[in-house]
Amino acid sequence: MTLDIANIRKDFPILDQKVYNKPLIYFDSAASSQKPLCVLKKEEQLHVEYYGNIHRGAHYLADQATNDYEAVRDLVKDFIHAKSREQIIFTKGTTESINLVAFSYGEAFVAKGDEIIVTEMEHHANIVPWQMMAERKGAKIVKLPFADDGRLEIELLDQLITEKTKLIAVAHVSNTLGTINPVKEIISKAHAKGVKVLVDGAQAMSHLKVDVQELDADFYVFSAHKIYGPNGVGIMYGKKELLSQMPPYQGGGEMISQVTFEKTTYNELPYKFEAGTPHITGVIAFGEAIRYLQNLNIEEVATYEHQLLDYATGKLLEIPGMQIYGTQKEKSGAITFNIEGIHPFDLGTMLDKMGIAVRTGRLCADPVMDHYQQPAMIRISFAVYNTLEEIDQFIDALKKLVAMLG
Numbered sequence: 001m002t003l004d005i006a007n008i009r010k011d012f013p014i015l016d017q018k019v020y021n022k023p024l025i026y027f028d029s030a031a032s033s034q035k036p037l038c039v040l041k042k043e044e045q046l047h048v049e050y051y052g053n054i055h056r057g058a059h060y061l062a063d064q065a066t067n068d069y070e071a072v073r074d075l076v077k078d079f080i081h082a083k084s085r086e087q088i089i090f091t092k093g094t095t096e097s098i099n100l101v102a103f104s105y106g107e108a109f110v111a112k113g114d115e116i117i118v119t120e121m122e123h124h125a126n127i128v129p130w131q132m133m134a135e136r137k138g139a140k141i142v143k144l145p146f147a148d149d150g151r152l153e154i155e156l157l158d159q160l161i162t163e164k165t166k167l168i169a170v171a172h173v174s175n176t177l178g179t180i181n182p183v184k185e186i187i188s189k190a191h192a193k194g195v196k197v198l199v200d201g202a203q204a205m206s207h208l209k210v211d212v213q214e215l216d217a218d219f220y221v222f223s224a225h226k227i228y229g230p231n232g233v234g235i236m237y238g239k240k241e242l243l244s245q246m247p248p249y250q251g252g253g254e255m256i257s258q259v260t261f262e263k264t265t266y267n268e269l270p271y272k273f274e275a276g277t278p279h280i281t282g283v284i285a286f287g288e289a290i291r292y293l294q295n296l297n298i299e300e301v302a303t304y305e306h307q308l309l310d311y312a313t314g315k316l317l318e319i320p321g322m323q324i325y326g327t328q329k330e331k332s333g334a335i336t337f338n339i340e341g342i343h344p345f346d347l348g349t350m351l352d353k354m355g356i357a358v359r360t361g362r363l364c365a366d367p368v369m370d371h372y373q374q375p376a377m378i379r380i381s382f383a384v385y386n387t388l389e390e391i392d393q394f395i396d397a398l399k400k401l402v403a404m405l406g
C-alpha cells in the first residue's frame with residue numbers, strides 16, 4: 001500500500017483535537033466526511049479573490065467564478081465517466097437530486113396505475129420522494145426486500161417487474177447494511193423489460209470507482225459532503241434522452257430562455273434544472289475534493305477502507321452479544337450493530353464522552369429497523385483518514401462499556 005495515512009491525516013486538521021479531553025476518533029464519515037485543507041482553502045480563496053454570481057457574465061469576477069464552476073462540471077463528468085457535461089446537474093445534495101428526478105420523471109413518464117420498485121434497504125431520501133410522486137400521480141410503490149444477511153433479493157425482480165413498472169430506485173451501497181448492491185445486474189434486468197433505474201450513490205462515491213456508462217444507469221445521484229467535499233452540493237446525472245423530455249423541477253432565474261407573461265421557454269440542459277443562484281463556492285471547492293480523491297487513487301482508498309472494515313468486523317465479533325446487521329462479502333464503508341441487553345443510545349452517548357463519534361438511531365432507514373425489529377442501531381463508518389489504531393481504541397472502549405452496562 002502506498003497510502004501514507006499519517007500524512008493524509010495532516011490534511012484534515014479537525015481530526016487532531018480532543019473532545020471531552022479525549023483524542024477525537026471520528027467514525028461517522030457515512031453521515032458526512034471531514035474536508036481536507038485544499039477544499040477549505042479553495043472556498044476561502046474564492047471569497048477573498050474572485051467571488052461573483054455566475055452565468056451573468058457582467059464583469060471580471062463573475063467570469064472567473066463562472067469558468068471555475070463550469071470546469072467542475074467537466075471534472076464531475078470525467079469522474080463518473082458521463083458522456084457529456086449537459087448530463088451533470090448541480091443540486092444541493094442526494095436528497096434534492098432524488099426529489100428532482102421523482103418530480104420531473106414522474107411528470108413526464110408516470111401515469112395512474114404505474115409502479116415504482118424501491119428496495120427495502122433504502123435511505124428515507126430514496127423512499128419518500130417516490131411516495132410523494134406516487135400519491136400525486138396515482139402510482140404504486142412496490143418493495144424489493146432484502147434477506148437477513150443484507151443481500152438484496154434480486155431474483156424477485158423477475159416477478160416484481162410488470163408491464164406497469166416504470167422505474168427501480170436502488171442504493172449502490174446501503175447506508176445501514178453496507179451492502180454493495182449488484183446495480184449493474186439490476187440495471188440490465190430492468191432494461192431488458194424497458195424499466196429505468198435510479199442509483200443512489202451517496203454511500204458509494206468515496207469507496208468505489210463509478211462509471212455511469214458502464215453501469216448503464218439512467219440516473220445516478222450523490223452528495224459532495226460524503227466524499228470530502230462541501231455540504232450543500234449534490235449531483236444528478238441522467239441520460240440525455242430522459243433529461244431532455246423531463247420538465248423543469250423548479251422555476252426561476254437561469255433555467256429560462258425567455259420569459260413573457262404569455263409564455264416562458266426553458267433553457268437547454270443542464271441549466272434547465274438549475275434554477276436560481278447555486279452553491280457557487282461549494283461546487284468550485286468540490287472540484288478540489290475530486291482532485292484530492294483522484295490523487296490518492298480511489299482503488300487504493302477502497303482497498304485500505306476494506307482492510308479497516310474487515311479488521312473492525314473481526315474485533316467486534318469478539319464481543320459477547322454482538323449482532324452485526326449486514327454481513328455481505330461485498331460490503332463497504334459502514335458496520336451497523338447492536339449488543340444484546342444494551343441500548344444503543346446509552347452506548348453511543350458514552351462512546352461520545354470517550355471521544356468516539358459514532359452514529360446512533362434509526363439511521364434514516366426505518367424499514368431496515370423494522371426488518372430486524374430494532375428500535376435503533378449503532379453505526380461506525382470509515383474514511384481514508386481512519387486507522388487500525390483507532391479501531392483498537394474503539395474496541396477497548398466498547399469492551400469497557402459492555403462490562404459496565406452489560
Ligand code: PMP
Pocket residue numbers: 030031092093094095096123125126171173174175200202203223225364
Ligand atoms: N442516500 C443515502 C444512501 C445516504 O446515506 C444519504 C445520507 N445519509 C442520503 C441518501 C441523503 O444524502 P443528503 O443528506 O446528502 O441529501
